[in-house]
Amino acid sequence: xxxxxxxxxxxxxxxxxxxxxxxxxxxxxxxxxxxxxxxxxxxxxxxxxxxxxxxxxxxxxxxxxxxxxxxxxxxxxxxxxxxxxxxxxxxxxxxxxxxxxxxxxxxxxxxxxxxxxxxxxxxxxxxxxxxxxxxxxxxxxxxxxxxxxxxxxxxxxxxxxxxxxxxxxxxxxxxxxxxxxxxxxxxxxxxxxxxxxxxxxxxxxxxxxxxxxxxxxxxxxxxxxxxxxxxxxxxxxxxxxxxxxxxxxxxxxxxxxxxxxxxxxxxxxxxxxxxxxxxxxxxxxxxxxxxxxxxxxxxxxxxxxxxxxxxxxxxxxxxxxxxxxxxxxxxxxxxxxxxxxxxxxxxxxxxxxxxxxxxxxxxxxxxxxxxxxxxxxxxxxxxxxxxxxxxxxxxxxxxxxxxxxxxxxxxxxxxxxxxxxxxxxxxxxxxxxxxxxxxxxxxxxxxxxxxxxxxxxxxxxxxxxxxxxxxxxxxxxxxxxxxxxxxxxxxxxxxxxxxxx
Amino acid sequence: xxxxxxxxxxxxxxxxxxxxxxxxxxxxxxxxxxxxxxxxxxxxxxxxxxxxxxxxxxxxxxxxxxxxxxxxxxxxxxxxxxxxxxxxxxxxxxxxxxxxxxxxxxxxxxxxxxxxxxxxxxxxxxxxxxxxxxxxxxxxxxxxxxxxxxxxxxxxxxxxxxxxxxxxxxxxxxxxxxxxxxxxxxxxxxxxxxxxxxxxxxxxxxxxxxxxxxxxxxxxxxxxxxxxxxxxxxxxxxxxxxxxxxxxxxxxxxxxxxxxxxxxxxxxxxxxxxxxxxxxxxxxxxxxxxxxxxxxxxxxxxxxxxxxxxxxxxxxxxxxxxxxxxxxxxxxxxxxxxxxxxxxxxxxxxxxxxxxxxxxxxxxxxxxxxx
Numbered sequence: 079x080x081x082x083x084x085x086x087x088x089x090x091x092x093x094x095x096x097x098x099x100x101x102x103x104x105x106x107x108x109x110x111x112x113x114x115x116x117x118x119x120x121x122x123x124x125x126x127x128x129x130x131x132x133x134x135x136x137x138x139x140x141x142x143x144x145x146x147x148x149x150x151x152x153x154x155x156x157x158x159x160x161x162x163x164x165x166x167x168x169x170x171x172x173x174x175x176x177x178x179x180x181x182x183x184x185x186x187x188x189x190x191x192x193x194x195x196x197x198x199x200x201x202x203x204x205x206x207x208x209x210x211x212x213x214x215x216x217x218x219x220x221x222x223x224x225x226x227x228x229x230x231x232x233x234x235x236x237x238x239x240x241x242x243x244x245x246x247x248x249x250x251x252x253x254x255x256x257x258x259x260x261x262x263x264x265x266x267x268x269x270x271x272x273x274x275x276x277x278x279x280x281x282x283x284x285x286x287x288x289x290x291x292x293x294x295x296x297x298x299x300x301x302x303x304x305x306x307x308x309x310x311x312x313x314x315x316x317x318x319x320x321x322x323x324x325x326x327x328x329x330x331x332x333x334x335x336x337x338x339x340x341x342x343x344x345x346x347x348x349x350x351x352x353x354x355x356x357x358x359x360x361x362x363x364x365x366x367x368x369x370x371x372x373x374x375x376x377x378x379x380x381x382x383x384x385x386x387x388x389x390x391x392x393x394x395x396x397x398x399x400x401x402x403x404x405x406x407x408x409x410x411x412x413x414x415x416x417x418x419x420x421x422x423x424x425x426x427x428x429x430x431x432x433x434x435x436x437x438x439x440x441x442x443x444x445x446x447x448x449x450x451x452x453x454x455x456x457x458x459x460x461x462x463x464x465x466x467x468x469x470x471x472x473x474x475x476x477x478x479x480x481x482x483x484x485x486x487x488x489x490x491x492x493x494x495x496x497x498x499x500x501x502x503x504x505x506x507x508x509x510x511x512x513x514x515x516x517x518x519x520x521x522x523x524x525x526x527x528x529x530x531x532x533x534x535x536x537x538x539x540x541x542x543x544x545x546x547x548x549x550x551x552x553x554x555x556x557x558x559x560x561x562x563x564x565x566x567x568x569x570x571x572x573x574x575x576x577x578x579x
Numbered sequence: 580x581x582x583x584x585x586x587x588x589x590x591x592x593x594x595x596x597x598x599x600x601x602x603x604x605x606x607x608x609x610x611x612x613x614x615x616x617x618x619x620x621x622x623x624x625x626x627x628x629x630x631x632x633x634x635x636x637x638x639x640x641x642x643x644x645x646x647x648x649x650x651x652x653x654x655x656x657x658x659x660x661x662x663x664x665x666x667x668x669x670x671x672x673x674x675x676x677x678x679x680x681x682x683x684x685x686x687x688x689x690x691x692x693x694x695x696x697x698x699x700x701x702x703x704x705x706x707x708x709x710x711x712x713x714x715x716x717x718x719x720x721x722x723x724x725x726x727x728x729x730x731x732x733x734x735x736x737x738x739x740x741x742x743x744x745x746x747x748x749x750x751x752x753x754x755x756x757x758x759x760x761x762x763x764x765x766x767x768x769x770x771x772x773x774x775x776x777x778x779x780x781x782x783x784x785x786x787x788x789x790x791x792x793x794x795x796x797x798x799x800x801x802x803x804x805x806x807x808x809x810x811x812x813x814x815x816x817x818x819x820x821x822x823x824x825x826x827x828x829x830x831x832x833x834x835x836x837x838x839x840x841x842x843x844x845x846x847x848x849x850x851x852x853x854x855x856x857x858x859x860x861x862x863x864x865x866x867x868x869x870x871x872x873x874x875x876x877x878x879x880x881x882x883x884x885x886x887x888x889x890x891x892x893x894x895x896x897x898x899x900x901x902x903x904x905x906x907x908x909x910x911x912x913x914x915x916x917x918x919x920x921x922x923x924x925x926x927x928x929x930x931x932x933x934x935x936x937x938x939x940x941x942x943x944x945x946x947x948x949x950x
Contacts, residue, residue, distance in 0.1 A: 122695050125655070126702035126730045130662060136767075136798065137760040195936040198929045200881040219940050271729060273758055471584045478591045485598040492605045504606065508599060 081461070088454060088463035092472065095451045099476040102440050102447075106316065106483045109324030110490060116327050117384060117494035129263050132270055133167055139269055140168040141262060141340065142243030146235035147173055147253040151180040155189045157253055160294025162221055166262040171222050173253075174239045177207070177229025186224050190215040197223075197242065203351025205237040206230050212242070232336070233352035233359040240351050243343055250360070251388065252337040256286055256296055258386030265340045268381050277367055278341045280326075280334035280382045282319050284497070285311050286389035296389050301503040306399065308510040309518050310392045316487040319384060326382035330433035332368065334380070336360030338388035345370070356416065358409020365417050368429045385495055400525045407529030410442050415533065442530060445523035451476070452520060477515040484511035616652040623653035627672075631660060635671020642675045650679065661706040673707050682709050689715045694724040701727065705734025713740045720750040720757065728757045736765035741772040748776070748792065752785045759791050766795040774801040781807050786817040793820065797827030805831055809839040822855040829859025836863055841871045854882040861890025866897035873901045877927035888930035892938045899938055902931040 132138050143161055147154055154173070161171045175183045186192060197212035207230030215222040227238055240248060247266055251257065265281040288302035302308055318335070325331045334341075339360065349370045352359045364380060371378045393399040414421065414437060421438060423430040455472065458464040464472075488507050491497070498504060623645050630638035645653075661672055676682060681703060688700035689712075701719055704712040716738070719731035728750065735743045747765060750757050766773055777792040778801070793811065796804050805828070812824035825843055828836040840863070843856035857875055860868040868890070875887035891898030909928045 123698070123726065125658075126698045126726075128730070128733055131733050131736075131764075135760070135764045137764050137794070139760070193936075193940055195940070196929065196932040198881070198885065198926065198933055200885075202881075214937070214940065216940055219937060270760060271758055272725075273760060274756075468584075471588060474588055475584070475591065478588070478595065482591060482595050482598065485595060485602070489598055489602050489605070492602050496606070496609065501606075504602065508602070 085458075085461055085463040088458040088461060091450075091454055092458050092464055092468075095447055095454065096472055096476060098447050099451075100479065102444060103476075103479040103483050105436065105440055106321070107486065109328075110316075110320045110483070110486050111324075112327045113320040113323035113384075114490045114493070116323050117490065120384060121494060127267070129260060129267070132263055132267060133165060135167065138167045139247050139266060139273075140170075140245035141166060141247040141249050141266055142239075142245040142343070143169060143171045143249045143251055143262070144236055144239030144243060145171060145173045145251050145253050146176055146232050146239065147178065147182055148176040148229070148232075148235070149178045149180045149182060150253040151178070151182045151185055153254055154182050155185050156294050157255070158186065158190070158222065160256060161251065162218070163259075163294070164257060164262045165259045166266070168245075169249075169262065170220060170244060172239045172242055173222070173224045174235040175224060175226045176231070176235040177227060183224065183226055187213065190222055190224075191217060192222075192224055193219075195219075199238065199241050201241065202347045203237045203240050204354075205234050205241065205351075206354065207234050207238070209238060231354070233354050233356075236336075236359070237351040240343065240346055246343055247340055248343045248346060249340045250336055250338075252390060254391055255283075255337050256291055256294060256389040257338070258388075259295065261338070261386045261388060262340075264383050264386050265338070268379075268383065269340070269342070272379065275377055275379045276342075276381060277345050277371060277378045278334055278339065278364060278380045280322060280331065280380075281338040281340075282322070282382070282384050282387045283314065283335050283337045283390050284319075284387045285314055285392045287392055287394060289389065291389075299497045300500065301498060301506045302392075302394070304394050305510065305513060306396065306518075307392050307394050308506050309514045310399075312484050312488065312507060312510045312514060314392075315491050316484055320487050320490060322382045323384050325433065326380075328428065328432070329379070330428045330436075331380045331382055332365050332429060332433045332437065333361045334364050334382075335388075337390050341367075353416075356409060356412040357405055358413050361409060362413045362416065365413055365420070365429075365434075368426065369417060369420060372426045372429065396521070400521075403522055403525040404529035404532065407442075407445070407526035408533040409529075410437065411530040411533035414438055414442055445526035445530075448519065448523040449527060452523075480515060480519075481511055484514065619649045620652035620656065623649050624656055627653065627657055627660065630671065630675070631664065631668050634666075635668045635674075639671060639675050639678075643678045658703065658706055676703075676707055682707055682712070686712060686715060689719065694722075694727050697722065698724075698727045698730040701730040701734045705730070705737035708738050710738055710740055713738060713743055717743055717746040720746055721753065725755060725757070729761060732757050732761050732765050736768035739768055739770060741769045741776075744769055744773040744776040748780050748783070748788055751788045751791055752783070756787070759787060763791050763794045763798070766791070767798045771799055771801065774799060774804060777801070778804040778807050781811055786815075786820050789815065789817075789820045790823045793823040793827045797823075797830035800831060802831045802833045805833065805835060809836070812839050812843055818849045818852055821849075821852050825852060825855040825859045829862035832863060834863070834865050834867070837865050837867050841868065844871055844875060850880045850883060853878075853880070854886045857883060857886040857890050861886070861893040861898075864894060866894060869894060869897050869901050872898070873905060876902070876905060876930050877925065879926075881926075884926060884930045885933075888934040889937075892934040895942075899935065902935050905931045906935070 145158070145161065150157070158171060158173060173186065192213035193216050194211050194213050199209050199212070207228040210226040210228065213224045213226070223242060225238055225242060227235065236250060247269060249262065249265065261281060265279050268276045268279045285302065285307065286296060287307045288300045289296045290298035290300065301311060322331060322333065336359065341363070345367060346363070349363070349366050353362050353366070356362045367380065393402050414434065417434070420426045420430045421434045455464070455469055459466065459469050485508065488511060492504070498507065623642070626638060626641050626645070630642055657672065661669065664672060685700040685703040688696045691697050691700070697719065701716055704716065713735065716731045716734050719727055722728050722731065732747065732750070735747065744766060747762050751759065751762055766777065774796065777796050780792045781789055783789055783792070789811065793808060796808060808824050808827050812821050812828065815821050815824065821843070825840060828840055837860065840856045840860050844853050853875070857872060860872055872887045872891050876884055876891070878884040878887065888902065891902050906928060909925065
C-alpha cells in the first residue's frame with residue numbers, strides 16, 4: 079500500500095518535473111522570438127537611427143560614467159583610457175578606487191597626472207565609507223575624476239560615484255569592461271528619443287575571453303579557447319542578449335547589468351542609490367525603480383539595447399565560476415525576498431504580475447527542480463514508478479528542448495549581429511550548446527542552490543576572487559601595462575546580474 | 580502516451596537538425612550576398628571617391644550612368660558621404676542623387692504604408708537638404724509612428740528652412756510628442772530667423788513648448804528676446820520653465836541679464852531655480868554678479884552653494900578674488916577664536932576651496948593671492 083503510494087507520488091512528481099522543463103524552455107523560446115523580432119526592427123532602423131546627429135547635437139544629455147575599482151591595477155589604465163576615448167559629445171569618467179591594496183590609484187595618478195582637489199561630496203545618496211581624496215586629470219579635469227575611499231564594497235563605491243557625478247545620466251561600468259566605441263551613444267539614445275519616459279537603459283554584455291583587444295577596443299571577436307567559457311558564450315547569448323531583449327519588448331525588464339547600464343541620476347537619488355544589503359545591487363536598483371515609479375503612477379520605461387556592447391571577462395575555471403554563480407543566485411533570492419510584496423501584486427503591473435513571478439518560478443526555483451530531477455528520476459526507476467523507456471525519453475526531451483533553445487539563440491545571433499565570423503567559431507558554438515547539457519548545467523544547479531540557501535540563511539556574502547586570464551591584448555602604447563595572463567588572483571567587486579533568462 | 584512521446588522526440592530532433600542547418604544556410608547566404616554586393620559596389624565607390632576628391636567638378640555623369648544594381652550596392656556609402664561633405668562637393672553629390680531620381684522616389688515614399696520606408700525617405704530628403712520637401716516633412720510631424728516623426732524633425736533641421744518653425748513648435752503640443760531636445764536642436768539649426776516665432780511662443784499654454792523655445796532662444800543667443808525671457812523668469816508658474824529661462828539668459832551674454840538673474844537667487848525661490856540662476860550668472864561673465872554669488876557660497880543647499888562657487892570661478896579674477904577673500908576671512912576668524920588650523924571649515928569654505936583648486940588647474944595664470 080505504502081509502496082504504491084510512493085510509486086504514485088514519484089510518477090506524478092516526475093511528470094510534474096517534465097512539464098516544468100517544457101514550460102521553462104518554452105518561456106525561453108517565447109523570449110527569443112520576441113528578441114528576434116526586436117533585432118529585425120532594430121536592424122531595419124539603423125539607416126535612420128540618427129547616431130551621428132546625436133553625436134553632433136549640443137543638447138545630447140551628458141553622462142557620468144561611474145567605474146568602481148578594487149585592486150584593478152592589471153587593467154585599470156587601459157580601461158580608463160578606452161572609456162575617456164568613447165564617442166560621445168559630453169561625458170565624464172568617475173573612477174572610485176574602493177580601498178585598493180594594489181597600485182590601482184598609483185597607476186592612474188602617474189598615467190593621467192592626477193591632481194588632488196578638495197571636492198565637496200554631497201550626501202544625496204548614503205555611503206558608509208570615508209572618502210579620502212578626490213583627484214582630477216591635470217590636462218582634462220572636466221573629463222576624469224578619481225576618488226579614493228576606504229573599502230566599502232561595490233554598492234558603496236557606486237554611491238560615492240553617484241554623489242560626485244555632475245551629469246543628469248549616470249552609466250555604471252565595471253572596471254574590467256571593454257566598451258565598443260559607440261556603446262555610450264547607443265545606450266543613452268533611448269533617453270534622447272523618449273526623454274519623458276525612459277528611466278533606465280541596459281546594454282548587452284558579451285564575453286571578451288579569446289577576443290583580440292587593441293587600445294582598449296575589441297577588434298576581433300573570437301570564441302574562447304576553453305570549453306567552459308565557450309559554454310558561457312552560448313549562455314550569455316541566450317540569457318543576456320535574447321532574454322533581456324525579450325523582457326524589454328514585453329515591458330518587464332528587471333535586470334540591468336552592473337557591468338553596463340545607464341540611469342537617470344535624479345531617479346537613482348530619489349530611490350536612495352544602491353542598496354548596501356544585497357549582493358545583487360544592480361538588479362535590486364532596477365526593481366526598486368519599478369517599485370518607486372509604479373507607486374507614483376508614472377508612465378515610464380526601462381529598456382535594453384542589444385548593440386553595441388560591453389565586453390567582459392568570464393570565469394575560466396570551475397572554482398571561480400562556482401563562486402560567481404553562487405553570488406548571482408544569492409542576489410536573485412535576496413531581491414525576490416526583499417521585494418516579495420511586489421510579486422503577484424497587480425499594483426505593479428507587468429513587473430508584479432509577470433516578470434517577478436517568472437523570476438520566482440523559472441529563475442530562483444529552476445536549479446532546485448533540476449537537482450530534484452537528477453535525484454527523483456533514478457529513484458522513480460529504482461522503485462518502479464517509471465520505466466526505463468520513460469526515463470531516457472524524459473531526459474532526451476528535456477535536454478533536447480534545452481539544446482533547441484540554445485540553437486535558436488545561435489540562429490538569431492547569426493541572422494542579426496553575427497559577431498563570430500569564423501566557421502570554426504560557429505561549430506564551437508553549436509558544440510558548446512550540446513556540451514552544456516552534460517555536466518555544466520547540473521554542476522551549475524548545485525552552486526545556484528547553495529547561493530539561494532545562503533541568502534535564506536542570512537549572513538555576510540563573500541565576494542571571493544576572480545582570476546583574470548586577460549584578453550589577447552595589444553597595448554596602445556609602450557608605457558601601458560598589458561593585461562597579464564599570469565596575473566595573480568585578485569579581489570573583484572565585479573558582479574553580473576543574477577539571471578538565467 | 581508513449582507514441583506521443585516518440586512523435587515529440589522525432590519532431591524535436593528534426594527541428595534541432597533543421598536549426599543547425601538553418602544557421603549554416605544563413606551564413607552561406609550572407610557570405611554570397613556580401614561578396615556580390617562588394618563586387619558590385621567596388622566600381623561605383625571608386626567613382627564616388629574620385630568625384631568627391633575632385634570637389635564634385637567632374638565625374639557626375641559617370642555616377643549617373645551607373646546601373647541600378649551597382650548603385651544600390653554603393654548607395655549606403657554615398658548617403659553616408661552626403662552627411663560628411665560640405666560646399667561644392669556636397670552640392671555636386673546632391674545633384675547626382677537628384678539626377679538619379681532619388682529625391683523623387685523619396686518624396687513618393689513619404690506616403691508609403693510602411694513606417695520604415697517613410698522614415699528612410701525622410702532621412703534621405705534631409706541628407707539631400709531638399710527645401711521642396713519641407714511641407715511633406717512637416718506633415719510627417721504628426722505621423723502615427725514616433726520614429727517617423729523623429730526622423731522628420733531631424734530632416735527639417737538639416738534642411739534649415741525657418742518656415743518649419745511653427746509646425747515644429749506645434750508638434751510639441753500633441754498627445755504623442757516628439758522629443759523636446761531634438762526639436763530644440765532643430766529649431767536652432769533653422770537659424771536666427773526663427774527668433775520672432777520662438778519669442779511669440781513663450782506665451783504658449785503648454786509648459787513644454789515654452790521650455791523648448793527658451794532653450795532654443797538661449798542657444799541662438801537671441802538677446803533681442805531678453806525682456807520677454809526675463810518676464811518668464813519672473814512670472815511663469817512652472818518652476819522648470821523658469822529654470823530654462825535662467826539658463827537662456829546666461830547664454831545671452833549681455834550685462835542686462837544680471838538683474839533678473841540676481842533677483843532669481845532670492846532664498847524664497849526653488850532650489851533648482853537658484854542653482855540655475857547662479858550657473859547662468861557664471862556663464863554671463865559679468866563681475867557685477869560677484870557680491871550676489873559670494874553670499875550664495877554659504878547656502879545650505881549643496882547645489883546652490885556649489886553652482887555659486889563654480890560661477891565665481893568662471894567669472895575670472897574678480898570671482899577668484901572674492902573666493903580667496905572668503906577663505907582669508909574664515910582663517911582670520913578662526914585665528915581670532917584661537918582655533919587655528921584645527922577649525923572645522925564651513926560648507927562655504929569647502930566650496931570656495933574646491934573652486935579655487937579647480938581654477939589652479941584650469942587657468943593657473945588667473946589665480947589671485949591675497950594676504
